[in-house]
Amino acid sequence: MAFLRASDLVNTNTRLRRQTFSFAPFIKPFRINYNPKRSQIGQLVIQSNNKSLDPLIYNSRERKHCFKNVESELVSSNCLNDDSSTSWRVPRKVLVVLNPNSGRGRSSQIFRSEVQPILKHAGFEMEVIQTAEAGHALALSSTIDLRTCPNGIICVGGDGIINEVLNGLLRRSDIDRAISVPIGIIPTGSDNSLAWSVLGIKDPVSATTAIVEGGLTSVDVFAVRWVDAASVQFGVTAACFGFVGDVLELSDKYRQYFGTIRYVIAGLMKFVSLPKYSFELEFFPSTGEKTKQNDALLPSRSEENWVKRKGEFVGILVCNHACKTVQGLNSQITAPRSAHNDGSLDLLLVHGSGRWRLLVFYIALLIRQHLLLPFVEYVKVKSVKITSTGTTQKGCGIDGELIYANGQATCSLVQHKLKLLGYHHRKQK
Numbered sequence: 001m002a003f004l005r006a007s008d009l010v011n012t013n014t015r016l017r018r019q020t021f022s023f024a025p026f027i028k029p030f031r032i033n034y035n036p037k038r039s040q041i042g043q044l045v046i047q048s049n050n051k052s053l054d055p056l057i058y059n060s061r062e063r064k065h066c067f068k069n070v071e072s073e074l075v076s077s078n079c080l081n082d083d084s085s086t087s088w089r090v091p092r093k094v095l096v097v098l099n100p101n102s103g104r105g106r107s108s109q110i111f112r113s114e115v116q117p118i119l120k121h122a123g124f125e126m127e128v129i130q131t132a133e134a135g136h137a138l139a140l141s142s143t144i145d146l147r148t149c150p151n152g153i154i155c156v157g158g159d160g161i162i163n164e165v166l167n168g169l170l171r172r173s174d175i176d177r178a179i180s181v182p183i184g185i186i187p188t189g190s191d192n193s194l195a196w197s198v199l200g201i202k203d204p205v206s207a208t209t210a211i212v213e214g215g216l217t218s219v220d221v222f223a224v225r226w227v228d229a230a231s232v233q234f235g236v237t238a239a240c241f242g243f244v245g246d247v248l249e250l251s252d253k254y255r256q257y258f259g260t261i262r263y264v265i266a267g268l269m270k271f272v273s274l275p276k277y278s279f280e281l282e283f284f285p286s287t288g289e290k291t292k293q294n295d296a297l298l299p300s301r302s303e304e305n306w307v308k309r310k311g312e313f314v315g316i317l318v319c320n321h322a323c324k325t326v327q328g329l330n331s332q333i334t335a336p337r338s339a340h341n342d343g344s345l346d347l348l349l350v351h352g353s354g355r356w357r358l359l360v361f362y363i364a365l366l367i368r369q370h371l372l373l374p375f376v377e378y379v380k381v382k383s384v385k386i387t388s389t390g391t392t393q394k395g396c397g398i399d400g401e402l403i404y405a406n407g408q409a410t411c412s413l414v415q416h417k418l419k420l421l422g423y424h425h426r427k428q429k
């Protein structure tokens, strides 16, 4: 066999339980052992006797991957789990948007040493742009010629840089075309909730191999609109009001000193000087049915369907997916009933005020028991309108970035969906 192609492997995998392949012109350097366990059908290990080919073999923390540059086709069996027709075709011409400031400031180094070699071997053509300041990625994605990156935009950083790229794409006049460009995530930020919650990935190498494997994951997109300020901000993770919004503001000031643990430090500081937050809100409960694309923005206008709440809240969270946090315990899942493509948002209201209530909530959250608390309300919604009636709230945290705005904020899904490169391999099995 002169070449082992992805399609050969597809056939081989379905027929054989154990097989050793040899093939020219790599007869000597390569040997492939296929010996799947019952729970790992499709796992392949490529062994190489030639040291120069070692970079083609990767064992990441979450997946075992192997691929070689065979006419740019991927050789990996994980992709067999995805029924997408694009699953084994490698997206090739991509733009890489890298935030050198994200996480511990090691994005560039991680990208060059761990990510770029894998992408190169898999046949990706990359234009790499490092952001120079906040807002750069937004400006870039809102103006770039999409013909230069038909196979995707890969964001190297945290949730904030993905949010900027998303907002840039959704502000374009060719919005339908722009949002169809898939987004890849290389998680080098402080938390990376989107990659962890939706794709089950938290390290850069696993993320890279997921991108190389192909497949797409569709994610709902929400918009927060401030009518008074005539502004809109899009998001894919969560909109937060109250305590979390304040922590985001403080954590940004600590970025330089505390790196990735700045959220914890800021949380403790804010806990000590916790103000009271008052809100008025109305929400439109979801029926539980999947929202049709075109009416996602349009919950019934009938006023009686809106449920009202008013008073003090430690926090209000509007979640678009489960919102797991990389830095927290594995059990910590903020919105356990949420799915990233279920056509609804999950609203979590933490009623009341005071440090004791906040502490109880966070301890319960750590062990995923927070929904049992009598002062926590959890409801799936199509839309929610939130107005701060106090003076303590400065803005709203969207995907981990604080947006300063006053007046009523309306949060609902939009008709467009974000396409993420890769998929959650455990969920797909």
Ligand SMILES: Nc1ncnc2c1ncn2[C@@H]1O[C@H](COP(=O)(O)OP(=O)(O)OP(=O)(O)O)[C@@H](O)[C@H]1O
Pocket (backbone or CB within 6 Å): 099, 100, 101, 102, 103, 104, 130, 131, 132, 133, 134, 135, 136, 156, 157, 158, 159, 160, 161, 162, 164, 188, 189, 190, 191, 192, 193, 399, 400, 401
């Ligand atoms: N070159 C840059 N210098 C300073 N700030 C930047 C730069 N590029 C992007 N930013 C801003 O940095 C913020 C944080 O970026 P990002 O989300 O990538 O990292 P992070 O905050 O460490 O991760 P996470 O959001 O997952 O916690 C974003 O708001 C983005 O606008």
